[in-house]
Amino acid sequence: MHKKENATGFENLPRHIAIIMDGNGRWASKRLLPRTMGHREGMKAIKRVVEACIEIKVQALTLYAFSTENWRRPKSEVSYLMDLLIEFLNRELQELHENNIKINVWGDYYSLPPKCVKEIERAIELTRNNQAMAFNLAINYGSRPEIVRGVKSWGRDLLEGRVNIDDLDEDLFSKYLYTHDLPDPDLLIRTAGEFRLSNFLLWQVAYTELWITDVSWPEFTREHLLQAISDYAKRDRRFGGLNNSKQEGKNVKSKNI
Ligand code: FPP
Numbered sequence: 001m002h003k004k005e006n007a008t009g010f011e012n013l014p015r016h017i018a019i020i021m022d023g024n025g026r027w028a029s030k031r032l033l034p035r036t037m038g039h040r041e042g043m044k045a046i047k048r049v050v051e052a053c054i055e056i057k058v059q060a061l062t063l064y065a066f067s068t069e070n071w072r073r074p075k076s077e078v079s080y081l082m083d084l085l086i087e088f089l090n091r092e093l094q095e096l097h098e099n100n101i102k103i104n105v106w107g108d109y110y111s112l113p114p115k116c117v118k119e120i121e122r123a124i125e126l127t128r129n130n131q132a133m134a135f136n137l138a139i140n141y142g143s144r145p146e147i148v149r150g151v152k153s154w155g156r157d158l159l160e161g162r163v164n165i166d167d168l169d170e171d172l173f174s175k176y177l178y179t180h181d182l183p184d185p186d187l188l189i190r191t192a193g194e195f196r197l198s199n200f201l202l203w204q205v206a207y208t209e210l211w212i213t214d215v216s217w218p219e220f221t222r223e224h225l226l227q228a229i230s231d232y233a234k235r236d237r238r239f240g241g242l243n244n245s246k247q248e249g250k251n252v253k254s255k256n257i
Pocket of ligand 1: 021022023024025026027039040042043046064065066067070081084085088137192217
């Protein structure tokens with residue numbers, strides 16, 4: 001873990017935070033509102049969290065906005081989510097750019113409605129050279145499709161002689177994933193209390209610290225984020241080895257579990 005001066009005062013700030021934003025529908029149903037209102041409130045939570053991450057100076061924030069499985073929802077809900085994405089980019093793009101934020105979209109976004117593709121490409125293009133924080137939106141994303149895409153891409157390089165089979169290792173394969181230029185998430189937050197990964201960054205979260213809260217995404221605030229970061233900072237990340245005090249003075253080989 002690295003040490004860094006930052007706005008939170010925590011020594012061990014996560015470099016990369018990933019979030020499964022869940023509970024929009026339940027938040028709305030509880031208030032007798034249509035599910036779409038939950039997504040709209042969820043958009044406000046995105047703004048709060050992005051602002052906090054910019055201030056804290058995390059290197060990367062990744063949000064699971066629409067999974068490859070979310071197409072199974074009613075057409076009207078899917079279409080509302082697409083419109084919300086456009087609204088979000090229209091409203092926030094300029095400010096994100098001014099804050100030197102680089103927007104990436106992970107997933108097969110070419111299959112989205114053309115108006116979404118256009119907005120996404122505008123956002124990616126405008127912020128391409130920004131460096132303060134990577135803001136990654138996983139849209140029409142699934143981790144298994146990401147891995148299959150990576151295998152195909154590596155296979156193409158193999159067939160065309162750009163790589164050798166014996167050079168393939170975890171580091172090289174990681175270069176074929178959306179996260180190729182970023183550290184793996186240090187912290188994965190999931191709201192609304194479910195204990196599952198939902199096909200999100202399966203390769204990359206091998207050693208990620210999980211933080212799950214019952215709070216639904218529309219209710220998620222900067223304070224919740226700071227609590228997650230504070231809890232993370234106290235965790236003892238051993239990556240399969242032993243913690244430092246137990247290793248002192250001993251030549252301990254780490255076990256890969
Ligand atoms: C999960 O809640 C949330 C989603 C499937 C979509 C996340 C979308 C947003 C936060 C809104 C806007 C997005 C952007 C990028 C502007 P759920 O509907 O599955 O909640 P439930 O489990 O309570 O039904």
